[in-house]
Structure formats: C-alpha cells, structure tokens
Amino acid sequence: MELYITGTGIVSGAGNSGDDNxxxxxxxxxxxxxxxxxxxxxxxxxPMQLRRMSKAVRIGIGASKMCMEAAGIEKPGAISVGTxxxxxxxxxxxxxxxxxxxxxxxxxxxxxxxxxxxxSGQIALLAGCYGHNLTYVQRGHSFEHAVxxxxxxxxxxxxxxxxxxxxxxLTDGSLEAxxxxxxxxxxxxxxADVLNGNTHGxxxxxxxxxxxxxxxxxxxxxxxxxxxxxxxxxxxxxxxQKLTNYINSQSxxxxxxxxxxxxxxxxxxFYLSLCSGVFANTSQYAFxxxxxxxxxxxxxxxxxxxxxxxxGEALPSHCALGNEAGVLKNVLIVNHxxxxxxxxxxxxx
Numbered sequence: 001m002e003l004y005i006t007g008t009g010i011v012s013g014a015g016n017s018g019d020d021n022x023x024x025x026x027x028x029x030x031x032x033x034x035x036x037x038x039x040x041x042x043x044x045x046x047p048m049q050l051r052r053m054s055k056a057v058r059i060g061i062g063a064s065k066m067c068m069e070a071a072g073i074e075k076p077g078a079i080s081v082g083t084x085x086x087x088x089x090x091x092x093x094x095x096x097x098x099x100x101x102x103x104x105x106x107x108x109x110x111x112x113x114x115x116x117x118x119x120s121g122q123i124a125l126l127a128g129c130y131g132h133n134l135t136y137v138q139r140g141h142s143f144e145h146a147v148x149x150x151x152x153x154x155x156x157x158x159x160x161x162x163x164x165x166x167x168x169x170l171t172d173g174s175l176e177a178x179x180x181x182x183x184x185x186x187x188x189x190x191x192a193d194v195l196n197g198n199t200h201g202x203x204x205x206x207x208x209x210x211x212x213x214x215x216x217x218x219x220x221x222x223x224x225x226x227x228x229x230x231x232x233x234x235x236x237x238x239x240x241q242k243l244t245n246y247i248n249s250q251s252x253x254x255x256x257x258x259x260x261x262x263x264x265x266x267x268x269x270f271y272l273s274l275c276s277g278v279f280a281n282t283s284q285y286a287f288x289x290x291x292x293x294x295x296x297x298x299x300x301x302x303x304x305x306x307x308x309x310x311x312g313e314a315l316p317s318h319c320a321l322g323n324e325a326g327v328l329k330n331v332l333i334v335n336h337x338x339x340x341x342x343x344x345x346x347x348x349x
Contacts, residue, residue: 001151003213003225004349006161007071008306009063011036012207014290017307018066026318027290030188033175033204034292038062045126053122056087056169056208060119061126063208064163068127070310071212077160078132079120080149081167082142084295086116088171119167129163140340142166143296144230147213147344151228154215165210166299175204183338184293185263194263194289195321202262205292209299211306217349223306223331227345234339236270243334243343244278252345255327256315258285258301260335262293267336274334275321283325285315298335298342305331309348 010017013034014027036059041050044065050058060081068074094110112118117135124133132153136145143166150164178184185201194203213225229246233239247254257279261271275284291300308315309328317324333344 001155001215003147003150003154003215004217005211005213005223005225005306006218007067007069007073007212008303008310009066009068009070009210010207010300010303010307011038011059011063012209012291012300013037013205016062016066017303022307023290023304023316027191030190031203032185032188033170034206035170036206054087054089054113056089056167057119057122059169059208060165060167061123063167064123064165064210067163067210067212071161073161073212075127075129076163076212077129077157078153078162079124079129080134080136080146080153080162080164081117081120082136082138082144082146082165082296082299083116083119083167084137084139084142085168085174086137087114087118088169088174090114090118092171092173123163140295140337141230141342143299144228144342147225147228150213154213159216160214162213163210164213165208166296167208168206168294168296170204170206170294178204189263191289195261195286197263198265198268199263200265202264202267202288202293205288205294205297207291207294207297207300209303211302221309222349223309224347224349225344226347228342229345230340230342232339233341236266237273239336239341240270240273240277243274243341246343247278247332250345252332253330254279254282254332255329256283256285256325256331258287258305258331258333259321260288260297260301261286262288270336271334283323284321285319286321287319290319293337295337297337298333298344301333301335302344305333305346
C-alpha cells in the first residue's frame with residue numbers, strides 16, 4: 001500500500017527541522033557521539049510538564065509537534081512508533097535505585113516512565129489522541145515495522161492522518177556498552193571519518209523523526225512510500241546480493257540512493273559493494289555523518305528527504321558522495337544496523 005507523507009518533524013544531532021538553517025551547512029565535529037541539538041520546547045510543551053520529562057520524551061514530543069504543525073493538524077487519527085531502546089535514562093535510574101535500595105520501597109514512577117511506549121503515550125495525552133497507538137521494539141527494524149503497521153492500519157481505516165515516528169536516545173551507560181560490543185567507535189570521529197573512513201565501530205547518535213502519513217494523495221508535492229523491504233543477514237556480501245536481487249526484481253529506475261555509511265569497516269563493505277555494483281550509475285548520498293549511528297536512524301534519512309521536498313530544495317550538497325542528482329523523482333534509502341538491513345522505495349509525487 002502506498003503512503004504519502006504530508007508533514008515532518010526532526011530533532012537530531014544535525015539540528016531540528018524547525019530551524020530555518022537545518023541541514024544547510026556541512027557538519028563540523030570531532031567527537032565520539034552526536035547528541036540531539038534540542039529546540040526551545042516552550043512552543044510545544046507546557047513548562048510544568050517539561051520539567052518532569054526525560055530527554056527521550058522531550059525530543060519525541062518536540063519532533064511530533066513540529067510534524068503535526070507542518071502537516072496543519074492538531075490531532076492524528078492514530079500513532080505508530082518504533083524504538084529499539086526506549087527511555088534508557090529512566091531505565092538506568094530505576095535499575096540504579098533497585099540496586100541502591102536493595103529492591104525495597106521502590107517508587108514506581110521511574111519504572112512507568114522507562115517503558116518503551118512512554119513516548120507514544122505522552123504524545124497521545126498531549127494531542128488528545130485516544131485511538132490506535134502501537135510501539136514497535138524490533139531493534140534495527142523498529143521504525144520499518146512502525147511503517148508497515150501504518151500500511152496495515154490505513155488499509156482498514158482509509159483516509160486517516162497517522163503519526164509515525166522513530167526514536168532512540170543515547171546515555172553514557174548505553175554508549176559504553178555499545179563501544180564494548182564494537183558497534184560504536186571508542187575514538188573520536190570527524191565527518192570525513194564517517195564518509196570515507198574504514199575504522200572499527202561507528203560514531204554514536206540519537207534522534208527522533210516523526211511523520212504524518214496517509215493513503216490519500218495530497219495536492220502539493222510529497223514523498224510517497226512505495227514499498228519497505230527489511231531482512232536480517234550476518235554476512236555483508238550475502239546481504240548486498242540479497243538487496244541487489246530485490247532491486248532487480250522490482251525493476252527500479254532510480255535517480256538517487258541515500259546510504260547509511262557509518263565509517264565502520266564491516267558496514268562500509270556492504271555499501272561499497274552496492275556503490276560499485278547496482279548503484280554505479282545512480283547519484284549517491286549519505287546521512288549518518290549528520291545524525292550518527294543508532295537503530296532507528298533510517299527515520300532521520302527519510303526525514304532528510306521529506307524536509308527537502310517540503311521546502312522545494314535539493315538534497316544537501318555536503319551529503320553527496322559523487323555527482324549531485326539532476327533529477328529527484330525515484331529514491332531509495334538503504335540502511336544497515338548490526339545485522340539488520342532495510343530499504344525504502346520512494347517516489348516524489
């Protein structure tokens with residue numbers, strides 16, 4: 001089923017979509033993590049409620065409010081969210097108190113706020129949306145499954161405006177664990193390291209990206225999701241072949257491909273194989289040098305494209321891996337996180 005995106009809201013390490021200069025300038029950093037550049041929340045969240053919110057809830061509500069404002073709606077018909085880690089900061093607080101207090105006299109507040117569906121629940125309460133509301137926790141496919149759920153819901157409930165998002169936060173504890181696991185790099189990275197490097201591990205990231213999706217084609221130019229393809233594979237060469245087979249089977253005539261190159265040598269081998277193969281004659285762009293590596297970063301990539309289309313602009317030149325695109329019509333987003341692979345088949349309509 002085709003989905004049309006009519007509004008986008010992003011809070012990320014590259015900035016937020018409410019800023020007029022969002023993605024206009026090339027990034028400049030030397031760090032091991034790209035934390036969210038948070039907006040002034042006063043326009044989106046009541047101050048008394050803001051004081052009690054964790055970062056994950058703040059960035060989620062901020063991105064969702066920007067998204068609904070861009071789409072011109074105050075309340076969505078349903079909500080679908082993907083997150084791999086949920087509210088990590090609150091989870092760490094709860095577990096820390098459990099240890100410190102020997103599992104005695106624990107307040108339930110930190111536990112209640114640590115659950116994965118806290119963000120979608122808070123968004124629903126603020127927006128007054130009491131309908132369908134699901135959160136998908138599928139590691140590197142969390143956002144992809146939230147989109148697939150949207151397709152299924154709108155097939156049974158046509159012409160509704162659905163709020164769909166991907167969100168994950170980074171904490172000091174989770175960063176150290178991800179470094180030990182070899183997912184994130186222990187040394188600092190620059191944008192050049194992410195785009196061109198062959199290091200062990202990727203620069204860590206976090207962010208929230210939300211979209212208003214509907215099955216009804218809008219009057220203004222919009223991004224249409226034609227298909228979502230997701231699979232798991234531990235061997236990068238086999239994954240590249242599987243994705244190549246899918247692209248050939250769909251007879252896709254692509255103008256642009258947006259790739260999740262992270263700087264990690266194992267991950268980059270997958271992208272380099274595609275760039276020299278099935279994407280050799282396609283304009284290639286990257287996005288993880290802007291937002292960093294995290295499980296739902298494909299939502300940022302989709303947001304980068306939809307934000308560009310909504311403003312009537314070209315994709316940022318500092319994201320181009322070669323020649324910039326002359327035509328922006330048929331687009332493919334390809335992402336890889338651990339052994340989770342996915343691609344979004346998109347068309348500008």
